[in-house]
Structures are given as C-alpha cells and as structure tokens.
Amino acid sequence: MATNGKSMTQWRVEASELQAKGLTFDEIFTMIYRKYGTKFKSEASAKRTLWRYLHSADNPQNQGKTFEENVTEMKGAIRKKAERIKEREAIMMKAATDIIIDGVLDAIQEREHYVPKVFEVTHNVNYSEETIVLMISDIQAGTYITRESTGGLNEYNWEVLERQFDALYYGLEEIVLRHKMVAPINNLHVHLIGDIVEGWDIFKGQTHSIDHDIAHQLLDVVDLIADFLDRTRALFKHIHVVGVPGNHGRIGRRGENPHYVNYDYIVYKFVEKLLKNYPEFSWQVSESWWQVDTIYGYNFLMFHGDDIRGWQGIPYYGIDRAAKNYRELLELLGIRYDYMEIGHFHMPSELAGVTTEKFVNGCWPGGTVYSMKGLGAANTPIQKLFAVHPKQGVTYRYPIRLVVDKDKLDVSRRQERSKQ
Ligand SMILES: [Mn+2]
Incomplete structure (x- = not known):
C-alpha cells in the first residue's frame, strides 16, 4: 500500500x-x-x-481515524514526551546534587580533627576610664496635655516633668554605678540641646496647651535643672555643661531677633550663675547656635536641628546634608568633628555615616496633640546617654526612659494649678 x-x-x-x-x-x-x-x-x-x-x-x-482522533493521539504523545524530558531533567539535577554532596562529605572525612588549643586572654584587665555624655533636650517645660483632650493617649504637665527629672537621675545613676564596677568614670558632659522651655507664642493658640506662663517656665525649669546637676556631683568628680538654644525658646517672631535672644540661652546662663560656687562644674554656653565639645580628642558637634527641613519622622537626608555642610563650614576654623548631636525631632535615633555618627535625642512630653493628631506619632519620652572611650570613641549608649506612673500623680494639686 x-x-x-x-x-x-x-x-x-x-x-x-x-x-x-x-x-x-x-x-x-x-x-x-x-x-x-x-x-x-x-x-x-x-x-x-x-x-x-x-x-x-x-x-x-x-x-x-478522524482528524480530531489524530490530534488527540498526538497531544497524548507530546505530553508523554514532555514528561519524559522533565523526568530526565529531575534525574540529572538529583545526580548533580548528589555529586556535590558526596564531594563535600568526602572533603569533611578527609579533614583532620580539631586539636584543642589553649588561648590566653590578651586583653588588659585594667579597663581605661570612660566619660559619660548625657543629652538633654526638648523638655518643652510648661507643655500641658490632658487625657481628656487626647482620648487617653497622653497626659503631661509640670508635675510629670518634675518626676521625669527624678527618673532621669535614677536612670543615670543606675547606668553609671553599673559601669563603674568595670572601669573608672569621673566625668559627665551634659549637652543641653535646646527647647528647654515650651514658650507661649511659638504657634497660634499655644496658650491653651501650657500650664506655666513663660516667666514661670523659665524660673521653675532653672530650678529643676540646677537641682539635677547638683545631684550629679554624687556620681562624678567633674561635670561639663554645654548649651545650645532651640526654636521653642525664641523671643519674638521667627527671625525678628538674633538667635541668641532665646529663653534657652537665659536658662543656661541662669543655671551657670546659680551653681557658680561649685568647683565641680565647667560651662560652655555662648551666643552661638552651635558648640563643639571635645572629649579625649573626639569632637562632638551639637545644634538644635530646627533648621533641618523635615516632614514626619526623622529627615534622614536633611540630617545627612546638614552633617556634610557643617563639615565644610567648620573647616573654616580648622575643626573636624567626629560626632553630631541634635534634638528637635522627638525621635531618638542613631544614624551611621562614613566617618560621622549622628545622634538624635528624644523628648520629654511624648506624644503631643500636634504630633498625634497631625502625624499619628507618639514617642516614649527618652533622653540619650552614651560613653566615650579614649581609644574607641563612643562605645555603649543607653536610652533613659522618662516614664513616670501618672496614676500616682497628685490630682488635687493638679486641679488647683489648672484653676490658676
Ligand atoms: Mn525644636
């Protein structure tokens, strides 16, 4: 056929x-x-x-057979063929993997067993001295936040602030005593980075969210800071205090007066005067909006940070650009800084860089109506502490949480005060 x-x-x-x-x-x-x-x-x-x-x-x-029958048969044949190819690939893959595994197992078998060695501790057990830096900023003393107005999210007032100063001291004490068991600690550097007072005309309607007028914000916070510094003499032989102003303490509209016409600057100068008879303190407060504090040869640049533009949270790129700009700026004076410290953003952070680490401090009031209603952001009240080592630079760092039990506040005193 x-x-x-x-x-x-x-x-x-x-x-x-x-x-x-x-x-x-x-x-x-x-x-x-x-x-x-x-x-x-x-x-x-x-x-x-x-x-x-x-x-x-x-x-x-x-x-x-019909055309359809032939097509069906061909389909079956093609499928079978595809399955065979697939199976062959799986077999090859398994074989290749087995070869690798066998090779590794053989290599392990051929290796010699570890012989226990004796290692000597080479580290010097006499740990060198370290210096403690405590960043204090964004107290915004006078801020008044009620549970009622925030739907129970936060409560803040002068009594909370007073207790937070205790919490700050106890946190500092606990950390310092712990580390003193390992290495000598003699020096404290307090870096005051602005927004110490809340102010009263920084934004519209601010008078509704303060429980102290500006005069009492100033006078009472001076007492709290002076008391706090006084207590630190129990832990340190020498306390160096550095201060830069923030934006909440400015007097007049933005740009109306020189930047040092600022309540923060007055607070620092006031505290310095109060404690002038204590030989333990040294002071570094000037009309400048920035300061560089040198510890074991490391330069710590600090400024408040309100000139860095930001919207919601930490403006990472803005901070980075400011860091680079300040590096160039300070070259005019032959200063090269190693660490940068700012406040203002209420979000404690540590940002790494090629040669510069940046520390952003937290705040005291926690979530304000502005931050919670506007940005949905509330931060735990935190201030930053870190240690400086002569050879390593900044070593350990701690957040000191300024959390107080608000249920134990004296409600009658609070109500009396709010009537004033
Ligand atoms: Mn600020």
Whole structure:
C-alpha cells in the first residue's frame, strides 16, 4: 500500500502490523531496529523516524481515524514526551546534587580533627576610664496635655516633668554605678540641646496647651535643672555643661531677633550663675547656635536641628546634608568633628555615616496633640546617654526612659494649678 506517493518500505509495513497487535512503541522499536537497524543513520534517528511514522497519516493504523482522533493521539504523545524530558531533567539535577554532596562529605572525612588549643586572654584587665555624655533636650517645660483632650493617649504637665527629672537621675545613676564596677568614670558632659522651655507664642493658640506662663517656665525649669546637676556631683568628680538654644525658646517672631535672644540661652546662663560656687562644674554656653565639645580628642558637634527641613519622622537626608555642610563650614576654623548631636525631632535615633555618627535625642512630653493628631506619632519620652572611650570613641549608649506612673500623680494639686 502506498499513500501520498511514498512507497511503503518493509519496515514501515511491519511496524504498522506490530502496532496493530497492540505492542508498545518501545517494543516495536526494539524489534524493528534489530531487523532493519542498518537502514538508519543511528539508533536515535531510527527512533525518531519510527515515532514520526507511527504518528503520521501514512501509517495505515492512523487511517480511518478522524482528524480530531489524530490530534488527540498526538497531544497524548507530546505530553508523554514532555514528561519524559522533565523526568530526565529531575534525574540529572538529583545526580548533580548528589555529586556535590558526596564531594563535600568526602572533603569533611578527609579533614583532620580539631586539636584543642589553649588561648590566653590578651586583653588588659585594667579597663581605661570612660566619660559619660548625657543629652538633654526638648523638655518643652510648661507643655500641658490632658487625657481628656487626647482620648487617653497622653497626659503631661509640670508635675510629670518634675518626676521625669527624678527618673532621669535614677536612670543615670543606675547606668553609671553599673559601669563603674568595670572601669573608672569621673566625668559627665551634659549637652543641653535646646527647647528647654515650651514658650507661649511659638504657634497660634499655644496658650491653651501650657500650664506655666513663660516667666514661670523659665524660673521653675532653672530650678529643676540646677537641682539635677547638683545631684550629679554624687556620681562624678567633674561635670561639663554645654548649651545650645532651640526654636521653642525664641523671643519674638521667627527671625525678628538674633538667635541668641532665646529663653534657652537665659536658662543656661541662669543655671551657670546659680551653681557658680561649685568647683565641680565647667560651662560652655555662648551666643552661638552651635558648640563643639571635645572629649579625649573626639569632637562632638551639637545644634538644635530646627533648621533641618523635615516632614514626619526623622529627615534622614536633611540630617545627612546638614552633617556634610557643617563639615565644610567648620573647616573654616580648622575643626573636624567626629560626632553630631541634635534634638528637635522627638525621635531618638542613631544614624551611621562614613566617618560621622549622628545622634538624635528624644523628648520629654511624648506624644503631643500636634504630633498625634497631625502625624499619628507618639514617642516614649527618652533622653540619650552614651560613653566615650579614649581609644574607641563612643562605645555603649543607653536610652533613659522618662516614664513616670501618672496614676500616682497628685490630682488635687493638679486641679488647683489648672484653676490658676
Ligand atoms: Mn525644636
């Protein structure tokens, strides 16, 4: 029989007959190749040719079938082939993985066992002295936040502030006594980074969110800071106090007066005067909005940070740009700073840089109506402490949480005060 003009070779005829008997492709191939193998270029090409023939329309077995039947059969054949390829790939993958695993296992077997060695402690057990830096900023003394107006989210007033100064001292004491067991600690550097007072005309309607007018913010916070510094003499031989002003203490509209016409500056000068008879203190307060404090040769640049533009949270790129700009600016004076400290953003952070680490202090009131209503942001009241090592620079750092139990506040005193 011949179709499509092709003459049917003998192997084709036999292959069709074997297929008609119901043999599988492999069985048919084995028998055909054994007999007619020499007619093909190779075993693989024989297999391909036979497979194509058996599925072609030339095969009498396929004749009489409908087009759809042939298509269905071809689909089955293609699927089978795809499965075989897939399986082969899986086998190869497994074999390749086994080779790698065997190689690693052999390499492990060949390695020598560890022989226990004796290591000597080379570190000098006489740890060198460290100096403590305490950042104080964003007290915003006079801030008044009620539970009622914040739906219970926060409460803040002068009594909370007084207790926070105790919490700050106890936190400092606990950390310093702990580390004094390891290394000598003699010096404290207090970095006052602005916004010590809340002010009263910094934003519209501010008088509704203060419980102390500006005169009493100033006078009373001076007492609190002086008391706090006085107490630190129990822990340190020498206390160096550095101060820069913030934006809340400015007097007049923005830009109306020189930047040092600022209540923060007055607070610092006032405290300095109060404590002038104590030989333990040294003071670094000037009309400048920035200061550099040097500890063991490391320079700490500080300024409040309100000139850094930001919207919601920490303006990382703004801080980074300010850091680079100040680096250039201070080159005019031949000062190269190692660490930068700012406040203002109420979000305690440590930002790493190539050569400069930046510390951002936290705040005292926590979430204000402004931050919570406007930005949905409330921060735990935190002030930053860190230690400076003569060789390592800044080493350990602690957040001191200024959390006080507000349920234990004297409510009658508070109500009396709010009536004033
Ligand atoms: Mn500020």
